[in-house]
Amino acid sequence: MLDADFCQVELAEGVDNLFIEIYMTSENHTARVIIEQSHTNLTYVERDGEVLHEHHSEVKAKSETCDMSxxxxxxxxxxxxxxxxxxxxxxxxxxxxxxxxxxxxxxxxxxxxxxxxxxxxxxxxxxxxxxxxxxxxxxxxxxxxxxxxxxxxxxxxxxxxxxxxxxxxxxxxxxxxxxxxxxxxxxxxxxxxxxxxxxxxxxxxxxxxxxxxxxxxxxxxxxxxxxxxxxxxxxxxxxxxxxxxxxxxxxxxxxxxxxxxxxxxxxxxxxxxxxxxxxxxxxxxxxxxxxxxxxxxxxxxxxxxxxxxxxxxxx
Structure with a gap:
């Protein structure tokens, strides 16, 4: 698919390490999806310009430290x-x-x-x-x-x-x-x-x-x-x-x-x-x-x- 120029990959700037934004187009439709902060944390879904899902998670605010020693x-x-x-x-x-x-x-x-x-x-x-x-x-x-x-x-x-x-x-x-x-x-x-x-x-x-x-x-x-x-x-x-x-x-x-x-x-x-x-x-x-x-x-x-x-x- 890469050899066929199926998609383009770019590095997103100014975002957390775990961030994936996908734009997809077909002959009749467009879609946009964002995953961030956690591998299963879907924060945004858009189809043909209509927002189907938008959720700003609190995961980002949590500390990365733990109580173990x-x-x-x-x-x-x-x-x-x-x-x-x-x-x-x-x-x-x-x-x-x-x-x-x-x-x-x-x-x-x-x-x-x-x-x-x-x-x-x-x-x-x-x-x-x-x-x-x-x-x-x-x-x-x-x-x-x-x-x-x-x-x-x-x-x-x-x-x-x-x-x-x-x-x-x-x-x-x-x-x-x-x-x-x-x-x-x-x-x-x-x-x-x-x-x-x-x-x-x-x-x-x-x-x-x-x-x-x-x-x-x-x-x-x-x-x-x-x-x-x-x-x-x-x-x-x-x-x-x-x-x-x-x-x-x-x-x-x-x-x-x-x-x-x-x-x-x-x-x-x-x-x-x-x-x-x-x-x-x-x-x-x-x-x-x-x-x-x-x-x-x-x-x-x-x-x-x-x-x-x-x-x-x-x-």
């Missing part, structure tokens, strides 16, 4: 009643494992998951975590119709946070209860980090999901709270700045990089080589570092988003 997430995952979340977590295990296996066994995108295991007869746990998460993205980004259980509104983030935890639980022989609690921890931590970044940003979402997934592996293994906190801070310091240029095959590569950085950050924490306050964007606490990342993503990368979109529209 690292401590509240950690405590809940350790001892809280997670029974209500188990059906969703079980679905995440089933669906995300299935699409990961599909990507690992078939030809999708750049086959990053398969490439990572090339010539590896006895892959390490770290390598398996990277490969299985990337393989799920390989399939998802290249048309596989299998479902994925998301996190932070993103299938790639759902795969990035869950597959390292699922893989580690299998390899280490952890119980179902331990797996559920680690998944609860990882998913909530991803949501917490992403809440300050916003729904759409030039900041790549798998960075937060990757470090959260590895932090949850540390949680699963029974490491101390301090090691887990340091893993998060180290990981955000290491890979924040990877840009989002849309959903496409190279997301799988970014997933592998994010998880790899997470494991390096975990090793730093275990060996007491973590970054200290004042080392770049590292703050006094993990919560402050997460808050700082949100500011950088929302404010510092706002113009980056515009530049990326304009470059993408050139081709």
């Amino acid at each position: 690292f401590q509240s997430i950690y405590d809940f995952a350790q001892t809280g009643d997670i029974s209500g979340a188990i059906p969703c977590l079980e679905q995440q295990i089933t669906y995300n494992t299935a699409i990961s296996a599909e990507g690992m066994g078939n030809n999708y995108g750049s086959n990053i998951g398969q490439l990572l295991l090339l010539d590896e007869s006895n892959p390490s746990l770290e390598l398996l975590c990277k490969a299985r998460a990337a393989a799920g993205s390989d399939a998802r980004m290249s048309g596989c119709p299998l479902p994925v259980v998301i996190c932070s509104g993103s299938g790639n983030q759902g795969l990035t946070v869950s597959m390292p935890i699922i893989t580690a639980a299998e390899q280490l022989g952890k119980s179902q209860e331990e797996l559920y609690r680690a998944l609860a921890f990882g998913n909530l931590l991803t949501l917490y980090i992403k809440s300050g970044i916003g729904k759409l940003s030039a900041y790549c979402g798998v960075v937060s999901a990757g470090v959260a997934g590895v932090a949850a592996v540390a949680f699963l293994k029974g490491d101390s709270q301090q090691i887990i906190e340091d893993t998060v801070s180290n990981g955000l310091a290491n890979t924040s700045g990877i840009v989002c240029d849309g959903a496409k095959p190279s997301c799988a590569g970014k997933i592998a990089i994010a998880i790899d950085s997470g494991f390096m950050s975990y090793k730093q924490a275990r060996l007491r080589k973590s970054y200290e306050k004042g080392d770049g964007i590292v703050c006094n606490s993990v919560d402050e570092t997460i808050k700082s990342i949100g500011v950088i993503a929302r404010e510092g990368m706002k113009q980056t988003d515009v530049v990326i979109l304009n470059e993408m529209l050139k081709h």
